[in-house]
Amino acid sequence: MCSIIGYTGINSAAPILVNGLKRMEYRGYDSVGIATCSNNRILIKKGVGKVIEVNNNEKLDSLPGNIGIGHTRWATHGKVTETNAHPHSSSSGSLAVVHNGIIENFERLKQNLKEKGYTFKSETDTEIISNLLQENFEQTKDIKKSIIRTVSQLEGNYAFVVIFKDGTLCAARFHEPLIVGIGKHNDYFISSDVLGFIEQTDDAIYINNAEFVLINSSGIQTFDFNGNLIQHQITKVSKEFADVYKGDYAHFTLKEISEQPETIIKAGEKTRDELDTIIDFVKHAKSLYITGSGTSYNAALVAKYLLLKYAKIKIEPIISSELQFSPDSLDTNSVLIALSQSGESADVLEAVELAKKSNAKILSIVNIMTSSLVQLSSVVVGMNCGPEIGVAATKSFTSQLSILYKITNQICGGTLELDFDKVSNSMSEILSDHSKIKEVAKKLKSVSDIYVLGRGIHFPIASEASLKLKELTYIHAEGIPGGELKHGPLALMTPNVYVIIINPNDSTYEDTLNSAREIKAREAKIIGISDRKSDVYDYWIKIPTINEALYPLIEILPIQLLAYYSAVEKEEDPDYPRNLAKSVTVK
Numbered sequence: 248m249c250s251i252i253g254y255t256g257i258n259s260a261a262p263i264l265v266n267g268l269k270r271m272e273y274r275g276y277d278s279v280g281i282a283t284c285s286n287n288r289i290l291i292k293k294g295v296g297k298v299i300e301v302n303n304n305e306k307l308d309s310l311p312g313n314i315g316i317g318h319t320r321w322a323t324h325g326k327v328t329e330t331n332a333h334p335h336s337s338s339s340g341s342l343a344v345v346h347n348g349i350i351e352n353f354e355r356l357k358q359n360l361k362e363k364g365y366t367f368k369s370e371t372d373t374e375i376i377s378n379l380l381q382e383n384f385e386q387t388k389d390i391k392k393s394i395i396r397t398v399s400q401l402e403g404n405y406a407f408v409v410i411f412k413d414g415t416l417c418a419a420r421f422h423e424p425l426i427v428g429i430g431k432h433n434d435y436f437i438s439s440d441v442l443g444f445i446e447q448t449d450d451a452i453y454i455n456n457a458e459f460v461l462i463n464s465s466g467i468q469t470f471d472f473n474g475n476l477i478q479h480q481i482t483k484v485s486k487e488f489a490d491v492y493k494g495d496y497a498h499f500t501l502k503e504i505s506e507q508p509e510t511i512i513k514a515g516e517k518t519r520d521e522l523d524t525i526i527d528f529v530k531h532a533k534s535l536y537i538t539g540s541g542t543s544y545n546a547a548l549v550a551k552y553l554l555l556k557y558a559k560i561k562i563e564p565i566i567s568s569e570l571q572f573s574p575d576s577l578d579t580n581s582v583l584i585a586l587s588q589s590g591e592s593a594d595v596l597e598a599v600e601l602a603k604k605s606n607a608k609i610l611s612i613v614n615i616m617t618s619s620l621v622q623l624s625s626v627v628v629g630m631n632c633g634p635e636i637g638v639a640a641t642k643s644f645t646s647q648l649s650i651l652y653k654i655t656n657q658i659c660g661g662t663l664e665l666d667f668d669k670v671s672n673s674m675s676e677i678l679s680d681h682s683k684i685k686e687v688a689k690k691l692k693s694v695s696d697i698y699v700l701g702r703g704i705h706f707p708i709a710s711e712a713s714l715k716l717k718e719l720t721y722i723h724a725e726g727i728p729g730g731e732l733k734h735g736p737l738a739l740m741t742p743n744v745y746v747i748i749i750n751p752n753d754s755t756y757e758d759t760l761n762s763a764r765e766i767k768a769r770e771a772k773i774i775g776i777s778d779r780k781s782d783v784y785d786y787w788i789k790i791p792t793i794n795e796a797l798y799p800l801i802e803i804l805p806i807q808l809l810a811y812y813s814a815v816e817k818e819e820d821p822d823y824p825r826n827l828a829k830s831v832t833v834k
């Protein structure tokens with residue numbers, strides 16, 4: 248979603264804010280803006296586009312002052328325009344606000360404020376916060392009291408940062424992330440993500456839900472929403488967060504795809520005891536569910552096939568946003584496993600909250616160990632794959648699979664023959680030569696529809712593959728369970744259609760090859776992902792041969808690369824696909 252940031256200290260705020268926003272652009276990126284406070288005035292610059300573009304045009308980083316706030320937007324209320332970009336000042340210009348989340352009662356609040364003479368320039372819900380703060384400050388003449396009153400009037404989930412023109416920086420958190428970085432020289436950073444300040448400091452305070460911070464010349468204070476002072480420990484942020492550079496890679500997405508031979512091995516490593524506890528729950532649960540959104544849901548689908556086939560355990564995958572429509576299926580005897588890279592997806596958090604109301608046990612598999620999902624779960628296994636910046640999930644998917652494989656393997660007594668060194672080497676082999684994939688990517692450039700076909704456990708991989716193609720190339724893509732081809736999709740096969748066939752040399756091979764033949768007879772082009780060559784493939788992308796159970800871990804890699812190179816061919820930005828955000832913290 249949106250990212251919010253704030254700074255106060257001895258340095259010039261604007262360049263620090265612009266740099267922090269660049270690091271957090273993955274959260275949302277249709278417009279950007281910053282506000283600083285200088286000589287008792289609030290100055291604002293903003294524009295539509297990415298941080299670098301807007302900064303080049305508007306010189307955001309030239310704003311004077313040692314205190315400021317900033318924002319990258321992923322539009323929810325109001326179109327992508329400069330006027331709707333944050334920060335938003337209040338009617339009098341005495342303060343400015345950046346905000347992440349949604350204010351649900353904004354229409355009612357706006358109407359009230361309008362009747363009192365407050366003016367609004369934008370279509371956003373954020374401007375309500377600015378004007379409410381102004382009204383409450385004018386009535387109380389006290390910043391702390393004005394924050395307490397304002398948060399008591401807001402409904403919805405939000406985090407906001409505000410600068411008052413006297414130089415006070417404040418931030419409040421309600422079900423959206425907010426972290427304070429403590430600098431070495433009496434300077435403070437506020438951010439939606441440690442990535443916003445990790446280059447400046449690795450000392451952080453994780454603000455709890457329903458708390459706010461006040462930072463002024465006398466230092467920092469944290470309060471709960473009733474105004475009680477709260478003491479916080481300073482946490483050392485893991486150094487691995489500093490790994491937010493592309494290095495020699497052209498894009499984060501390519502870097503993250505390339506990291507998979509290592510990340511699958513690291514998955515779950517730091518939380519082995521928790522992994523054992525989850526295994527115990529999975530073995531003994533009376534009813535078992537698994538939930539996630541997007542890529543994480545596709546990993547949940549793989550779990551269903553894996554656990555049933557190899558451990559004879561039934562687990563029901565539920566799309567997180569759909570769980571609200573069948574909450575009664577969960578009860579005290581249920582165990583819900585939540586999968587989420589960010590641990591902040593609103594749909595996942597809502598599903599978990601619902602399950603908790605039914606007294607179900609919550610176990611989670613998460614990458615960001617400081618996330619809200621971690622706080623809601625009884626047991627948490629860390630994916631431990633380092634920051635994933637590219638909006639389209641890649642390494643986090645195989646890390647989730649890796650943990651699900653480890654769980655299954657232990658339950659079935661090792662019959663999966665899980666040899667991660669072998670899987671890792673096979674991945675490295677796939678990643679060692681991109682030439683064939685680049686050649687196919689050139690062909691996909693002008694295609695309007697791509698289908699990805701797989702049978703059995705390869706169907707969730709086909710779904711994940713089509714999600715990657717959609718996200719990165721903007722080409723319509725769809726996963727097809729092999730047997731369903733003749734029940735509809737065959738009608739769509741024409742010479743301009745490309746079909747990717749996931750066809751490792753396992754028990755699904757012959758049937759899937761037959762599907763490929765049926766497609767070929769309708770003149771669609773076939774891209775075969777297989778360790779066995781066949782004349783039916785117009786393009787053969789070879790994968791190494793591996794133990795039958797383990798193909799799903801490796802066969803997604805060539806398709807991740809294909810989606811990446813097709814985006815590059817189309818001159819689209821693979822790291823930041825249009826209209827999407829990495830961490831969707833609104834419903």
Ligand code: G6P
Binds near residue numbers: 638831
């Ligand atoms: C967004 C992202 C996807 C991701 C999904 C779930 O839609 O664009 O890439 O798979 O959220 O994210 P999570 O962090 O919960 O795994």
